[in-house]
Ligand SMILES: Nc1nc2c(c(=O)[nH]1)N(C=O)[C@@H](CNc1ccc(C(=O)N[C@@H](CCC(=O)O)C(=O)O)cc1)CN2
Ligand SMILES: Nc1nc2c(ncn2[C@@H]2O[C@H](COP(=O)(O)OP(=O)(O)OP(=O)(O)O)[C@@H](O)[C@H]2O)c(=O)[nH]1
């Protein structure tokens with residue numbers, strides 16, 4: 282809950298041309314006047330001297346004054362734009378603390394903006410994601426959410442559910458008879474439409490999450506197929522140990538790389554085979570776990586080994602997309618590049634690696650980043666929970682169940698969606714979200 286007047290350095294630590302100290306809360310005006318003299322007109326920059334408690338100047342710079350509620354937080358906000366040196370910024374901060382301000386906790390400005398109804402949760406998170414964005418496409422997706430597109434999509438879904446519930450609950454109140462055949466069909470069709478809309482939102486959100494966190498690609502296959510060599514070729518460095526001994530890799534080895542600015546999380550795993558010592562068996566278990574959680578599996582096959590049949594490992598999780606990569610074509614003589622069967626490469630000579638990178642770019646949807654909303658795991662979880670409740674509603678409607686049952690599932694779906702924008706929240710969730718923001722945000 283907001284209490285008191287908070288302050289923080291809003292610019293990054295270190296030295297820069299300008300450094301900004303920001304204040305928010307009921308005493309912002311008095312504190313700013315004490316340091317910088319009379320307040321300037323709202324939202325007009327004015328040059329002032331910033332005085333220390335002994336009256337001597339700490340710095341001189343611009344003051345901005347945003348009387349609430351027309352400010353970022355909705356409270357009275359002031360900004361002191363001084364020279365960007367760590368000592369200057371610290372002295373200004375100490376001066377404000379001495380006058381009774383409190384140091385803001387991470388994300389507290391945004392938290393207050395949310396509590397004062399200035400931004401919903403998706404927008405607050407989008408601000409943090411925009412600051413964190415590691416690629417242009419992630420930044421674009423964050424901007425879409427910041428401009429409220431994600432929230433608007435969720436709100437539209439919630440509105441449709443509300444309409445349906447009103448319809449159903451009116452039936453409960455005013456009729457003793459169950460829904461008539463036609464009306465029930467109508468409800469079923471509308472719930473189906475919501476389910477489809479939800480699924481497409483889920484896809485856009487999941488793409489946004491991949492843009493932020495990186496597509497997770499697991500390299501898997503038989504021992505000695507050249508998985509670690511492939512990781513090294515993709516990463517452009519000696520990330521993993523390569524030997525001609527089958528069973529070299531045991532742990533899951535994680536590497537982060539970029540393809541055209543798009544983040545990729547690549548995991549090298551132990552070769553899949555039965556037997557081996559306990560260490561190798563544990564490695565294979567971990568490999569399978571990684572495969573099940575992947576966005577895509579690169580199934581590496583030793584093309585120079587007639588015995589390495591790509592169809593052999595029967596344990597591919599069927600919900601994960603798989604690309605077969607024929608490796609060691611320098612020995613097998615297969616032509617490099619992409620074909621219907623998969624990709625042909627040599628991790629050793631680098632042949633075909635460019636085609637593999639293009640393929641991964643396409644998997645990331647690099648040419649289709651416009652449709653993404655920046656999204657977080659918690660958004661995907663809420664969307665999944667909502668989809669589950671919609672499914673329950675559909676099953677109930679199709680089975681001709683009573684209105685109450687259908688309406689109850691729709692209400693549960695609504696609550697799950699409400700968690701995304703913050704219409705339904707707990708203190709705990711808010712604490713978890715805002716505490717990951719940077720200080721001064
Ligand atoms: N100097 C400065 N730059 C900044 C910020 C800031 O707080 N200070 N921001 C911090 O994130 C971002 C901009 N976000 C902001 C959002 C709303 C308001 C604001 O005062 N809104 C009022 C008045 C709008 C107006 O002047 O017309 C309002 O909406 O009522 C300010 C900044 C990025 N740049
Ligand atoms: N000729 C040729 N040899 C390769 C190629 N890729 C890998 N190798 C060799 O194949 C052997 C095994 O390579 P690794 O990358 O360790 O294979 P792995 O699949 O990681 O093996 P495990 O970790 O034991 O499962 C090494 O001797 C590599 O030098 C390739 O494209 N061409």
Ligand SMILES: [Mg+2]
Nearest residue numbers: 508509529530
């Ligand atoms: Mg290996």
